[in-house]
Amino acid sequence: SQTIHQWPATLVQPVGSPLSLECTVEGTSNPNLYWYRQAAGRGLQLLFYSVGIGQISSEVPQNLSASRPQDRQFILSSKKLLLSDSGFYLCAWSGTSYGYTFGSGTRLTVV
C-alpha cells in the first residue's frame, strides 16, 4: 500500500535561518507531489507541485522553494526564514479516486 512520510513533525527556527522539510512516498512510482501551507484557522494553500523529477511549479511568489531530486522525494526549502513563513506545512501525493493523500504535517514556528 502507498504511504507518505513527512518530517519533522514540529520545528522552531529563528528568523533568517535556513529550512529543509522532507517528504517521501512509498508504494507508488511517478506520483504527482504537492506542498501545501495551512495558516491558523484558514484553508490549505497550494505552494508547489511536481509531476516528475526536477519539475517544479510554483503557485505563489514567496520566500520558499521546492525540489524533487528523486521520483518519490519532495523537499521544501528556504535560505532565510521570515516570521510570515510560520504555519502548518503538508505534503501530499495524488492517487486516483482519492484525490490527494496527505502526510502528517510539519508545524513550523519562526521566532
Next chain:
Amino acid sequence: EDQVTQSPEALRLQEGESSSLNCSYTVSGLRGLFWYRQDPGKGPEFLFTLYSAGEEKEKERLKATLTKKESFLHITAPKPEDSATYLCAVQASNTGKLIFGQGTTLQVKP
C-alpha cells in the same frame, strides 16, 4: 475563477443532534469533489469523493451529497469523536489541482 466556500465556519452540536455542513463551489469543469476530515495538528484524512450531481456516499454517521453548485455533508446522531475540522475540495478537470475551502470546525458535546 475556481472557488470553494464552506459554511458555517464553526458548528457546535449536542451529541445526537443531526446537522449538515455546506460546500458551495464554482469550477470550470469538475473532475471530483472531495471531503476530508482533519484533526488538530494532523494531516487531512480522506472521507469521500463525489463525481457527478445526484451522487451520494455514506460512511457510518456521515453522508455526502452533490449538486451542480454545492455539496452537503450530513451528520446523523453525531458523537463527540466526530469533532474535527471538515474540509471540502474540488478538483478542476483542466488543471487537476485541488482547491480547498476554509473548512468547518465541528464540536460535538456529550
